[in-house]
Every structure is written in structure tokens, then in C-alpha cells.
Amino acid sequence: MSHDKRTLEFYVLAAFFALFVLFLYGPLSAILILSFQGENGGLTFPLNGVSLHWFANLFERQAVGDFGGSFKRSFILGLMVMIVTVGVSLLAGLAFRQKFRGATALFYLAVASLVVPSIIISLGIGVAFQQIGFRPAWYTSAFGAHLTWTLPFGVLIMFAVFNRFSPAYEEAARDLGATSWQTFAHVVLPMIAPSLIGVGLFGFTLSYDEFARTLMTSGTFNTLPLEIYGMTTNVTTPVLYALGTVTTVFSFLVILATLGAIAYVGGRRPRA
Amino acid sequence: MTVALDRPVAVGKLVRRRRLSIGAVVPYLQAAPLALILGAFLLLPILMIAVVSFWDYDFAAMYPDFLTTNYTDTLGSWVTWKTYLNTLKYAAIVWALTLFVGFWVAYFLAFHIRTTAMQMVLFLVCTVPFLTSNIIRMISWIPVLGRNGLVNSTLVEIGLIPKPIEWLLYSEFAVVLAMVHLYTLFMVTPIFNTLMRIDKSLIEAARDAGASGWQVLWNVVIPLAKPGMAIGTIFVVTLVMADFSTVQVMSGGQSASVALMMKNQMSLLQYPAAAANAVVLLVLVLLMVAGILRIVDIRKEL
Numbered sequence: 358m359s360h361d362k363r364t365l366e367f368y369v370l371a372a373f374f375a376l377f378v379l380f381l382y383g384p385l386s387a388i389l390i391l392s393f394q395g396e397n398g399g400l401t402f403p404l405n406g407v408s409l410h411w412f413a414n415l416f417e418r419q420a421v422g423d424f425g426g427s428f429k430r431s432f433i434l435g436l437m438v439m440i441v442t443v444g445v446s447l448l449a450g451l452a453f454r455q456k457f458r459g460a461t462a463l464f465y466l467a468v469a470s471l472v473v474p475s476i477i478i479s480l481g482i483g484v485a486f487q488q489i490g491f492r493p494a495w496y497t498s499a500f501g502a503h504l505t506w507t508l509p510f511g512v513l514i515m516f517a518v519f520n521r522f523s524p525a526y527e528e529a530a531r532d533l534g535a536t537s538w539q540t541f542a543h544v545v546l547p548m549i550a551p552s553l554i555g556v557g558l559f560g561f562t563l564s565y566d567e568f569a570r571t572l573m574t575s576g577t578f579n580t581l582p583l584e585i586y587g588m589t590t591n592v593t594t595p596v597l598y599a600l601g602t603v604t605t606v607f608s609f610l611v612i613l614a615t616l617g618a619i620a621y622v623g624g625r626r627p628r629a
Numbered sequence: 630m631t632v633a634l635d636r637p638v639a640v641g642k643l644v645r646r647r648r649l650s651i652g653a654v655v656p657y658l659q660a661a662p663l664a665l666i667l668g669a670f671l672l673l674p675i676l677m678i679a680v681v682s683f684w685d686y687d688f689a690a691m692y693p694d695f696l697t698t699n700y701t702d703t704l705g706s707w708v709t710w711k712t713y714l715n716t717l718k719y720a721a722i723v724w725a726l727t728l729f730v731g732f733w734v735a736y737f738l739a740f741h742i743r744t745t746a747m748q749m750v751l752f753l754v755c756t757v758p759f760l761t762s763n764i765i766r767m768i769s770w771i772p773v774l775g776r777n778g779l780v781n782s783t784l785v786e787i788g789l790i791p792k793p794i795e796w797l798l799y800s801e802f803a804v805v806l807a808m809v810h811l812y813t814l815f816m817v818t819p820i821f822n823t824l825m826r827i828d829k830s831l832i833e834a835a836r837d838a839g840a841s842g843w844q845v846l847w848n849v850v851i852p853l854a855k856p857g858m859a860i861g862t863i864f865v866v867t868l869v870m871a872d873f874s875t876v877q878v879m880s881g882g883q884s885a886s887v888a889l890m891m892k893n894q895m896s897l898l899q900y901p902a903a904a905a906n907a908v909v910l911l912v913l914v915l916l917m918v919a920g921i922l923r924i925v926d927i928r929k930e931l
Contacts, residue, residue, distance in 0.1 A: 366842065369739040374751075377734050380810065381758045384769035387779065391772050392914030431821075445662045452659035463664055468927065470671050472863060472918050477889045477907045481674025482683055484900055501670035508663060516928075562760040569874065569888075573895065585764050589878050590745045598772075601765040608761040616753075 368521045384606065392598035400595060411599035423582065424600065430495050432583035437500055442560030443553055450515025464516075471509040478505050483573030498574035503564040510563065518552045521557035535591040538600040550622045558615040562608060674718035675911070681905035691900055697721075699905035709890070709906075713913075716886045717786025719876070720869040723808045728858060729863050730809065734848070738817075752821065756805030759814040767807050767878050773804075781848040799881030808869060808881045815864035823930065824850070859925035863918055870914050 387402075395406025415424055449467075453460060482502050486493045493499070526548065530540040568582035575583060583603065588597055685694040703709045734755065742748045760768065773779045774797040781793035796802055827850065835845045873888035887910050894903040 367741050370733060370741055373733055374737045376815075377730060378754060384773050384810075385758065385761075385766065387772045388765070390770045402773045402782065441666075445666065448659040449663040452656040452663075455656040457660065459664075462930065463660055463667075466667050467663070469915075472669055472867040472914060473671065473675070474888060474907075474914060476871060476873060476911060477678065477892055477911055478671065478674060480891065480895060480900070480903055480907055481678045482670060483895075484904070485674045485677040486726070488677065488681075497897050501666065504666050508666060512663065558760070558844070560662065565760045566760075568764065569871070573893070579660035582762060582764060585762065586874065588860065589768060590762065593843060597768060597820050601762070601768055605761050605765055612760055614758055615904070 359450070361436075374538050383413035388598040388601045392602040393596055394598070398595060411595045414594075414596045415603065416430050423579070424581075427579050427581045427584040429576060431565055434495055434580060435561040436499060437446065437496070439557045439565035440505055441504060442511045443557045445504075445508060446515045446556050447512030447553060453512075453516055454519050463513075467509045467512045470505045471513075473505075474566075475504050475506065476572065478502055479489065479570050479573040486574075490574060491535045492572050492577040495571070495578060497569045497581065497582055498615075499575065502570035502574045503567055506567060506570060507560040507563050508525040509560050514552060514556050514559070515549075518549055522549070543586075547622075551619045554615060554619050554622065558612065562611060565608070565611075608610070673914075678904045678907050678911075681901050683903045684904075684907050686899060686901045688898065699901050700909075703874045703905050703909070706895055710823065712885045712890050716870060716888075717901045718884065718917065719804065719872075720866050722805055723812065723869050724862060724865050725807070727816040728861070730903040731820055732854070733812075733822035734817050735824055735854075739823055739827075744835065755814060755817055758790070763811055764878070766811060766875065767875060770799065770803065770807055770810075770879070771891050775802060778926060779876065798909070799879070799883060801880060801884055803879040804876055804884055807875050808872065812865050812868050815868065816861035819860035819864075820854055820857040823854050827853050829916075856930045859921050860927065860930060863921050866917055866921075867914055870910065 389474055390404070391398075391400070391402070392411055393407050393409070394404055394411060395408050396410045398405030446611075449463075454463070464565050479502060483493060486498050491497065526544050527540050528542045535543070566582055568580070568586055571580050579587070585597075585600060585604070588600070681691065682699055683695050683829055684698065684699075685692040685696055738748055739749055742751060771778070775781070776793050776798070777796065778798065780797060781790075784790045785793060795856050831849055831853075832845055834915045835849050840848065871888050876884050876886040877892075887906065891903045891906045893911070894900075894906065
């Protein structure tokens with residue numbers, strides 16, 4: 358509503374929105390502050406001095422399990438999931454632009470993948486691997502389990518992108534003599550690049566934070582979220598907050614890097 | 630799909646003629662990776678669960694069989710029914726709260742923020758926490774809600790309450806609060822998406838015809854926002870129905886959900902029992918989603 362004067366409705370809703378943002382970020386900033394708790398401080402305010410004690414604690418192996426190893430596994434797994442999600446979603450998005458047998462069934466299968474409770478997927482893959490005789494591992498069974506969560510997001514995003522994509526650009530390229538591959542690489546791909554980076558961000562962060570699907574499928578070695586989940590029951594020191602701060606800062610850096618990449622890719626070409 | 634259909638007929642023919650030789654198999658090749666992955670890691674495991682739910686088991690292993698005891702045991706138990714009711718109760722409460730909060734946040738972003746850039750910035754502000762760890766976001770309530778947490782100590786300090794409130798953390802209240810915290814964005818995004826597509830001239834037309842602010846909201850905006858609400862509902866309801874970690878962590882083990890019951894059975898290696906519960910839960914969730922999908926065609930909304 359493009360009135361010039363702000364209405365009362367605006368101020369009420371703006372206050373509501375501000376409260377919502379406070380609700381989202383308030384608790385997160387509480388653990389951010391408390392992770393700098395002094396050596397003798399506890400899990401709640403007030404701060405009993407300021408120290409980096411709990412961050413140092415984080416890197417002592419026995420204190421919190423295998424933080425370094427689980428972080429490395431989650432990071433690599435996130436990258437694997439990201440690459441496959443981007444590639445497979447792009448191909449599926451291209452497929453859905455044409456008519457093919459089973460298109461509707463495949464689409465609803467992707468939607469089903471989104472709504473099937475994650476613990477059921479975890480259990481199913483765990484039992485299936487056991488029966489077939491494969492050993493579950495984070496890079497096989499957990500990898501597949503994560504893809505059932507990231508792929509539907511990727512496919513739905515690509516579906517939405519191609520729904521709005523005018524075929525006129527490709528027709529123009531073809532009329533100018535471009536081959537199918539040239540049309541794709543020089544016309545379609547640059548235009549959808551920002552969306553693809555977005556899909557990649559989803560793939561990485563959803564995998565990096567996922568644990569319900571990893572529960573039965575990670576095999577011998579834990580991923581980071583499983584490690585943190587285990588800590589919630591048996592760690593009663595602010596080292597838990599230090600871990601929370603480190604992973605959250607890492608997530609923020611990933612998001613910032615992605616936004617930077619999108620801005621860079623988007624800025625290189627004139628707006629269509 | 631709609632793009633392909635909307636294409637002028639002549640162009641469609643041209644494309645088809647040029648691609649006829651290899652064109653027919655291309656979409657199948659492009660769709661194959663998705664179909665293979667979902668087949669291997671979604672369909673096969675669900676089939677496996679359905680099969681195993683009829684198997685026999687003891688403390689050490691599972692034995693192929695065709696028993697219905699896993700189902701009769703779980704459905705014959707009062708605890709199971711109570712757990713299902715409790716899970717449905719969480720779903721209903723969290724759904725109502727996220728719908729309310731999600732709608733007004735989306736409405737504010739779509740109708741009260743004037744520039745697209747500002748809209749995107751504020752939308753990102755809402756999105757960023759969603760991309761960080763769920764467990765950390767749960768844990769972050771401990772210093773806020775705990776016995777000596779921020780809320781309690783503030784309330785005691787200003788003399789509003791004589792001693793700390795016990796039910797703020799490790800209670801059903803905490804579970805609901807954390808779920809709203811975790812899942813509201815799933816409501817905001819689809820509703821924001823539908824609101825952004827509402828033609829503003831519709832609203833001006835309603836105004837010109839003499840509708841009041843509430844009438845515009847009730848008779849124009851909300852009906853047009855229904856598809857977004859339906860998609861958000863699918864997300865929130867399925868996430869709450871599948872939740873075990875929030876219930877476990879935030880209730881301190883004092884509340885139960887179906888998925889938590891399954892997880893406990895799994896940790897006792899009672900896979901066939903967990904599988905029977907999985908089948909019941911899956912049927913329930915799919916029925917709920919099918920019900921919602923009757924109201925909205927997802928493909929049109931993307």
C-alpha cells in the first residue's frame with residue numbers, strides 16, 4: 358500500500374517484526390556472550406569474568422569428544438552433498454522443462470522426500486544397509502540420507518526458476534547459430550547461476566546441520582551435529598556454548614561467502 | 630512444464646524437429662540421477678521398513694517372518710495412543726502459532742516495506758538463523774529460560790515473582806517455544822512468496838469499492854494467501870510430527886513424541902517395533918499432506 362503517510366498498522370507490525378527478530382537472535386546472542394564465560398562460571402548469567410578458557414577446552418580431545426574429526430567429516434560431507442545437489446537439481450530442472458513419461462510421479466516423489474519424517478529415512482537406510490550387508494558410513498549411507506533432504510529443495514527451486522525462465526533467450530541464441538551446448542553454457546547457465554549458488558548454499562548448510570537423518574546412518578564415526586547432540590545430555594559446562602559459537606560463526610561465514618558469490622555473479626552481467 | 634506449454638506452437642515444432650533424433654531420450658537422462666537417488670535412498674528404505682515391520686526380533690537380531698504382533702503391540706498400548714495424541718497436540722499448537730506469526734511477518738514484509746532491496750535485506754535477516762544448527766538454537770534457550778536464566782532473574786529482580794518459575798525450561802511450554810523458534814521461517818517464506826504476487830491494484834479496487842482495512846485483509850489478502858499458508862502448513866506439520874530432538878532436549882525427557890518413541894526403540898535394537906511405528910506415522914503424515922494438497926496445487930505455486 359503505497360500511501361505516503363505511515364499508518365498505525367505499520368507501527369504495530371513493525372514492532373511485531375522487531376520482536377520476531379529479537380526472538381530469533383536473542384537466545385543466539387546469549388550463548389555467544391556466555392561462551393566467553395570465566396573459568397569458574399556456569400551455564401547461565403552473570404558472567405563470572407571473561408576468558409577464552411572454554412574455546413581452549415574445545416580443542417582438548419577428551420573434553421568434548423572428537424570435535425576436530427567430526428567437524429572435518431561434516432565439512433567434507435557438506436561439500437559432497439552440495440556438489441551432487443547442485444548437479445542433480447539442475448539436470449532435473451532441465452528435464453522438467455520438457456514432457457516425459459513419469460514426470461508427475463517423479464515430481465511427487467521429490468515432494469514425498471520432503472515430507473517423509475527424517476527419522477523414518479534414517480531407520481530405513483540403516484536397516485536396508487544392514488540387510489544388504491553394507492557397512493553404514495558417513496560418506497555412503499549418511500550421504501544418501503542427506504540427499505533425500507537437500508534434493509527436494511534444490512529441485513523445487515530449479516523448478517521455480519525455470520517456470521519463470523523465458524525461452525526467448527535460447528531461441529535468440531539458436532537463431533544466431535549457437536549449438537545446444539553453447540546455448541546452455543553461454544546463455545542459460547549464466548542466467549541461472551545465482552539460483553544455482555543458492556541451491557548450493559542450501560545443500561551445504563542443510564547437510565552440515567542435519568542430524569536426524571544421520572542418526573542411524575553415520576556408521577562408526579560421528580558427524581558434528583551428532584557430536585553436539587550427544588553433548589547436550591552429558592556436558593554441563595560452557596564448552597557447549599563455545600562449540601555453539603564456533604559452529605554458528607562458521608555458518609555465518611558460509612552464508613556471507615555465498616551472498617558475496619551471488620552478488621559477484623549477478624553483478625558481472627547486465628540485468629535481463 | 631508450463632513454460633513448455635506456453636511456447637508458441639511454431640517454435641515448439643521447430644525445436645521438436647531439430648531434436649527428434651536424440652531429443653526424445655534427453656529428459657530421461659536428465660531426470661535419471663534424481664530418480665536413482667530417490668529410488669535408492671527413499672523408496673527402497675521405506676519398502677524395507679514395511680517389510681521389516683512384520684519381522685520377528687529378540688535382543689540380538691531380526692528374523693524374517695510374517696507377524697502382525699509389532700502392529701498389535703504398538704496399537705494395543707495406551708502409551709502409544711497417548712504419544713500420538715501428544716504429538717498431534719504439538720502439531721496443532723505449533724501450527725497455529727507459526728501461522729499467526731508467519732502471516733504477520735510476511736504481511737509486513739510484503740505490504741509495508743517499500744523498496745525491494747529493503748524487503749530482501751529483512752527477509753535475509755529472518756532466513757539466516759534457519760541456516761544455522763538446530764541443536765545450537767535449542768541449546769541457546771537454556772541460559773534464557775533456565776531456573777537462573779535471564780527471564781527468571783529479571784522477573785525476580787523487578788519483584789514480579791517471588792521465586793523462579795520452574796516450567797519455563799524442561800516443559801511442554803519450552804518444547805512449543807523452541808519449535809516455533811525453529812520452524813516459523815517455513816511458514817514465512819511460502820506466505821511471503823504468495824503475498825508478493827498479489828496484484829496491488831486488486832487491493833486498491835477493494836478500497837475504492839469502499840472496503841475497510843479489515844475487509845480488504847479478510848476478503849482479498851487472506852484468500853489469495855491461502856496457497857502459501859497451505860505449503861507452510863505442510864512444512865510445519867510434517868516437521869513437528871517427525872520431531873524427536875526438540876521434544877527430548879527441551880522437555881528434559883518429560884514429554885514424548887512418536888519419533889522419540891521410535892528412537893528409543895531403535896536404541897534398544899527393536900527395529901521391527903520401530904518399523905511398525907514408522908509405517909503408522911508415515912501413513913498418518915501422508916494422509917495429512919494429501920488432505921492439504923487437495924486445497925493447493927504446489928506446481929502452480931512455484
